[in-house]
Each structure stands twice: as C-alpha cells, then as structure tokens.
Amino acid sequence: MSNNNASNNLITAKRAVNQLRLEASIRRIKVSQAAAELRNFCLQNASKDPLLVGVPSSDNPFRPPKSCSLLNRNLIIFQLKKKAETNQ
C-alpha cells in the first residue's frame, strides 16, 4: 500500500516536471511586439464593430439595413459590406 503511494507521488512529481519543462521551452515574443499587434487588430477592425460604431436607430439590427439615408461615410461602407455578405 505504502509502496503504491510512494510511486504515485513520484509519478505526479515527474509529470509536473515534464509539464514545466514543456512550458519553459516555448518560444515567446516581446510584449511590445504582441501589444502592437493587438492594438493594430483593434484599430483595423474598429470601423466594422457595430457595438462601437452603432446602427441607425430606425433599423432593427437583426435585419440587413435597407437604405443608406445617412451622411456618415464609415456607416455607408459598413452597410454596403453587410449587404454584400448577406447576398453571398
């Protein structure tokens, strides 16, 4: 019985060491580079983000918008893209 416990502890400890060796060996990049890429992703997609940009209040967001009666250039682009997607 005690032999079993001892070998179980050994197995668990060995597993932990192997796992840590694996994690320690992965390739990492600098936070500055990672952060820059996160920032760029946000900025590139900001104009297409409906919770940031909004939808015209006369529209129901669950239906594709029917008309572009607004002057906002970004919104017009967003609506055209959405239309193209639903037509595909």
Next chain:
Amino acid sequence: MACQGLQGGETVASLKRESESLRKKLEEERKKLSDIELNQVAEKIEVLGPLSIKTRRVLKGHGNKVLCMDWCKDKRRLVSSSQDGKVIVWDAFTLNKEHGVALPCTWVMACAYAPSGCAVACGGLDNKCSVFPLSLDKNENLSAKKKSVAMHTNYVSGCTFTSSDMQILTSSGDGTCALWDVESGQLLQSFHGHTADVLSLDLAPSETGNTFVSGGCDKKANIWDMRSGQNIQSFESHESDINCVKYYPSGDAFASASDDATCRFYDLRADREVAVYQKDSVIFGASTVDFSLSGRLLFAGYNDYTINVWDVLKGTRASILFGHENRVSRVRVSPDGTALCSASWDNTLRVSWAAYL
C-alpha cells in the same frame, strides 16, 4: 505510460526541487520580454467616445435563474438554460419562443447552439451533456429525441460544439475537459491538468487551429491542443476562481473573469498577462466576459448585477450597463458583433445594441 523517463536516483524531493527551479526559470523568461505595458502602447490612440449601447429587448419566460446562453450563427436566434431545468430557443428579434424543453435535472449550467442551427446541446447537474435536434414541427416533443453524449463524474460547467455538429467539447466539476463524438457518444480525447473544478472553456477562432482555453477553481487558465490532449500553456495570476474564459477575436490572446473582482487579458505569444481590468469600486466577482467584434471592448458581467464595458487597450472602463436585477451569469456578443445578450439570475435575458439617430 506513467513510469517513462524516471531516472535512477530521482526522488520526490529532487523532482520537487526541479519543479521549483523550472517555475522560477519560467517567470524569469516571461519577465525578460516584458518590456512595455499594453496601455502604454495604447497611449496615442484616441479615447473612445461615449457608447450608445442600451437594452432594447428583454426576453421574459424563464421561471428561474438563467445560467447560460448562446447565439445561433444566424445572428438572431439564441438558446438559454436555467436553474429549473428549462432550455428555451428564442428569436431575439420577435421575442418568440421557438422551442422549449424541460430537462429532468436542475441547474442546466451549460448550453450551446450547433453550427448548423439544427441542434442544441445542454448539461449541468446531471453530469451529462445532451444534444437535442431542433424540429421544425413546434408540437414535437424534443425530449424524445434527446441524445446523451458526454458523461462526466461531476457537473458539466461548459459545453461547445467544435467546427461541426459532430463533436462537442465539455468542461466539468470533475476537473477535466473532454472531446466527444456526438453520433456515438464516444470519448475522443480527455484533458487533464486542472487540480480543481473547470468552470469554463472557449474554442480558438477557426483560423488559429485546434486549441482551446479553459479556466477553473484552481485559479489557472490552460491552453490545450485538441488533438494530442496536451496542456501547451498555463497562466496563473488570478487570486480566486476563474469563472469564464474567452478568446480575443484574432485568436492571439484571451480574457478571463474571476471571483477576485478582476478581469485579465493574456497574450499567447508573449506568454503572459498583459492587462488587468479592475477598479476600487468594483468589488464583486466577475462571472462572464466577451469581446466586441474588433476586440476593443470587453463586456464583463458581475455579481453586483452590472455589466462593465472595458477599453481593452487602455485598461479603463468605457461604460457600465445597468438593468439586471440580480447577478449577470453570461454575456455574449452576437456572431456579427451587432448585439450583446446578457443572461441573469433575475430570470431574464436582455439584448442590447448601439444605435444613433
């Protein structure tokens, strides 16, 4: 399998020492590359303007706490599950209840919509995850077609379909995650490594390959390879249970919500935490998180009944959403990013979106 690699003379004590030194090495390696903070990189970006996100629909119909919800890929249907065992499929536009099924168990903590839109999966205190095909015939008894897929030895806390209707991934109070074949109910892969209940999981966006993230009561968030079952990366910086984990839309990072009242942001390629979203006035646990389409906003639901909207890059709070009258158990942004659905212990779901005149 377990005895491989044991070398002569290795004892538990020597292995523990090696563990310690490896842990220290891991910390040093991560620190070396930590040359700047995320919010510093974001300093030059314009501050977000006021957000016009408001609740526009309230879905009433559950008789008890709503514990989970998931959007359908058609961007307007959603499925929700509650403490009294009921699972409801709604049309968020018309507020119609399209399907309803009563499970024989209480606390249905997990529910998910299949990619095809033709089935839903749910599970909870019954330790199982079952799949129900959705029939076009409203009168049909959905319970009759129920298929038991996953079997855990403790409650099922989370479930999701993978890229098709054919496989589901589950997380459980038994400390494991598992991948199942829906048709046969066969266990395809199991994921061991957490040392306490696993409370949440999220699949990586399809472009980034076969991985998923899980978080649990051991305060750890783990990244797993779905094919090999291997734990690839592990993050431990929360001070209490991790209730929810969610990938950033690009797949290069993920966020977590915890009972320690913070949400945190981890970058996978830098292999470390890169932001903490917290405020002195926010003292209640966070139970759920999700990102907006661009990843700029992080919606987090708390036990103080509010939803805090965080500016992911700058680390500041951009807005608060009020309205729920009890804990917020789940927030989910719709597949095209248009709307946010929040589920609560106040028995309702709320759908919110940003609109302008």
